[in-house]
Amino acid sequence: MFKKILIANRGEIACRIIYSARKMGIATVAVYSEPDSSALHVELADEAYCIGPAAATLSYLNQQEILRVAKAAGAEAIHPGYGFLSENPEFALACKAAGLIFVGPSPDVITSMGIKSRARDIMEQAGIPVIPGCYIDEVPDSELEGKGEGLGYPLLIKADRGGGGKGIRLVNATEEMNEAIAAARREAAGAFGDASLLMEKQIVNARHVEVQIFRDIHGNAVHLFERDCSLQRRHQKILEESPAPGISERIRQKLHRTAVAAAETLGYVGAGTVEFLVEPDGEFYFLEINTRLQVEHPVTEMITGQDLVAWQLLVAAGEPLPLGQEELECKGHAIEVRVYAEDPVRNFLPSTGTIHYLRQPMTADGVRVDSGVRQGDMVTPFYDPMLAKLIVWGEDRHEAILRLLAALAEYHFAGITVNIGFLRRLAVDPAFSAATHTTRYVDEHLDELTRPEPITDETLAIVALYRVLENQRMLYQQVGSGGDPYSPWNSGKGFRVNESDRIEMQLLSQGEMVTVHMYPVGDGYRLEMAGVVMTVTVVELHGAKLRCRLQGKNVAATLVTHDEQITVFCAGNTFHLLLPDLGRVGSDGGGGNSLRAPIPGKVTELFVEAGDTVRQGDQLLVLEAMKMEYAIRAPADGTVISILYRQGDSVQEKDRLVEFQPLEEKNDAAA
Structure with a gap:
């Protein structure tokens, strides 16, 4: 077995590999980019070395620097995790040339399966059905x-060397073809360095089912059952579970046999995932083989009790598989959801900033969290926005779903926006509960799944009470530092001369200013706002945790003040309220309308020039952020007044990109 390995990755997967290596007595070497110098994986590893600046091409994709560090540190093997160099045959070959073991299959297999067109040909020759399509x-x-x-x-336009849902475009009609191909080419070239594309028939109403396989150099091959990954958005997985619901035992066994046959056909060595699309009648088609550990591998670990990272290291060291097929058993049901720094309400725009507050669910009773971040960490725009994975296990699917909902209610982030509310809506969705969903379900029901939760009067009352109590706490601290403890002005209860005590404050709730009047009554307050009257009694404020009795009901909430806003966690929901007394963004000024950057990123394409006339919906430019493209389109018919950035320029969130004059305004000015 290896004595030391280097982990050529970052985030939660780097931490995950470190945990398994530590249990096996293997020392670990981490690599990191300059912005990741204080990241969790850097802290956990036995050694850590900087390999370059923020850009992935200069750090986590810098093959020569990674190999140099591995040799200098005395590592015997490199574990690539997933993403970055994990499916790069040139890197696997370079490891071999440098005398290092690449924890993964051979370069030839990676090449064959990394090129979708070649994989299709190999599987078709082996008698495995493939989706109708062309190159x-x-x-x-x-x-x-x-x-x-x-x-x-x-149809689907797909990057020939793609993965992770990138480089894919849906085409519903002929007139969409050219733009879809152009966009897929750009994204494929940027993400994979190859703009080759396939066109495939989209299999409608299908389930996405994948089989976990392992094979060693001694010819032993097994499957570790299947996972259902049908809940996807734009072909990116959101939730995975095992066993796959809604398929017959006959189809299940056939998928297992087909996956193992694919591994045997390839002479595969290591961990792999054979992915299929399964139609309602049970017919299935080969989709692809991922020649690496999958993001969703913990689902399989939870139902089998096996450590797949440990299996990878054992196989890479030349040892036989720990268990044979007859020794593997699927117990219970497991579900995983991916926690992303993104805002579902804003079309899933990635969110960046400091994690001011973080509380994870208790990891016991079938609950597991694989995370790469801590409170205080900075989420940057340079890498994939996935922060963590939440995995639950139950005796059956119903129990697993209940456990998932309870764990999501306990998962709190403040400072950045995350997708936890969206995940909760998926988990309670009737189609998911009944296991009738398909790969298109999320995209077809996106509006209802991402509709913002309304902020209730009760939530506003909780925020108002918290702000009053926080103000009182600060006043008491000032009194302790020399203030007059008997002055009514230091009571924090809105003392007024010749009037009833009253506190007045304003809260900005979902774009509307709300004025709250609070009158001290006994050990609580009477609140009046927009014609609503409520009474609240304080039970306890301990740090960020508030317990009170609101209209006779016991309420527990956590409130965190940060970045000109308050984040409220209550009854499983998360709300954000702006504090109106702090700075707000002003108007653009200067005439016209400014189209602003919705996220930090880089301008990769410009389609217009100053003076161009455009129609509503026309693409003006494309931003690239976190390996995804975001098209900036004309909001109406009109004229481009000026372009404020050039191709290749970096921009920050809310930067003005284009000065634009709608046609109506232009006509009004002429009149």
């Missing part, structure tokens, strides 16, 4: 529309 680069441009019509819409 776009082999079809003349003049024939593409006809080829699409022949396959039948809807």
